Amino acid sequence: MGTVVNAANKEEANRSLADLNPTVVFVLGGPGSGKGTQCANIVQHFGFTHLSAGDLLRAEIKSGSENGTMISNMIKEGKIVPSEVTIKLLQKAMLESGNDKFLIDGFPRNEENRSAFEAVTKVEPSFVLFFDCSEEEMERRLLSRNQGREDDNIETIRKRFKVFLESSLPVIEYYNSKGKVRKIDAGRPVEEVYESVKAIFAPKDEKIDAGRPVEEVFELENEKAD
Numbered sequence: 692m693g694t695v696v697n698a699a700n701k702e703e704a705n706r707s708l709a710d711l712n713p714t715v716v717f718v719l720g721g722p723g724s725g726k727g728t729q730c731a732n733i734v735q736h737f738g739f740t741h742l743s744a745g746d747l748l749r750a751e752i753k754s755g756s757e758n759g760t761m762i763s764n765m766i767k768e769g770k771i772v773p774s775e776v777t778i779k780l781l782q783k784a785m786l787e788s789g790n791d792k793f794l795i796d797g798f799p800r801n802e803e804n805r806s807a808f809e810a811v812t813k814v815e816p817s818f819v820l821f822f823d824c825s826e827e828e829m830e831r832r833l834l835s836r837n838q839g840r841e842d843d844n845i846e847t848i849r850k851r852f853k854v855f856l857e858s859s860l861p862v863i864e865y866y867n868s869k870g871k872v873r874k875i876d877a878g879r880p881v882e883e884v885y886e887s888v889k890a891i892f893a894p895k896d897e898k899i900d901a902g903r904p905v906e907e908v909f910e911l912e913n914e915k916a917d
């Protein structure tokens with residue numbers, strides 16, 4: 692019985708997400724490349740809702756969910772949590788947000804994440820924002836992030852770098868082959884990186900100032916880039 696009800700709920704969630712026809716930007720880059728920092732800026736200026744897959748997974752651990760121990764163990768090892776778990780959390784957060792424009796940060800992190808999200812939600816990203824940063828710089832940032840995260844220690848950081856190179860970069864390459872990657876040099880100071888980010892979301896600031904809707908500018912840029 693429980694299984695039948697769960698299946699019905701799942702179908703309902705998939706259908707309503709397809710009905711929402713959301714605008715999705717995947718925000719990818721190595722651990723510590725500045726994804727979360729830049730997403731916070733984008734949210735302020737462009738009306739997106741920021742969903743960090745890692746934050747959703749950490750909240751799931753805190754909530755005392757039955758998956759909590761499994762998720763916690765995987766994060767401590769820098770491993771990628773099965774897509775089913777992460778996609779369910781993303782879907783729920785998208786439907787509850789009341790918005791239809793999303794920055795999905797830290798997802799998809801491997802081929803399984805990517806293909807499962809596409810199959811389940813039928814949602815394709817408008818583009819992928821890729822924060823490109825050297826390991827040396829990312830390591831420096833993670834070691835001074837100071838958020839009490841259990842995975843920000845040198846041993847786990849090295850494992851996360853390895854997973855990024857082996858599993859996440861191929862996803863970025865996949866989207867690059869479809870012309871969907873917007874690469875940013877993320878090794879610079881926060882404000883400089885954001886200047887480049889802003890140029891992607893609103894190439895012509897003055898038009899926004901002149902009262903043109905952000906959605907219009909955003910869609911035009913997508914059309915031009917595709």
Ligand SMILES: Nc1ncnc2c1ncn2[C@@H]1O[C@H](COP(=O)(O)OP(=O)(O)O)[C@@H](O)[C@H]1O
Binds near residue numbers: 725835879884
């Ligand atoms: N451009 C930057 N230069 C220096 N430090 C940064 C920069 N961007 C982010 N940081 C800092 O580096 C750490 C990691 O950034 P964060 O946005 O959490 O990265 P991610 O979400 O990619 O893991 C944080 O402590 C943040 O304040």
Ligand SMILES: Nc1ccn([C@@H]2O[C@H](COP(=O)(O)OP(=O)(O)O)[C@@H](O)[C@H]2O)c(=O)n1
Binds near residue numbers: 797800
């Ligand atoms: N799609 C995702 C995203 C994060 N995660 C897990 O969450 C951890 C932290 O991811 P994060 O995006 O919050 O942080 P960073 O590694 O980018 O700093 C990852 O190392 C994975 O263990 C996952 O399993 N699947």
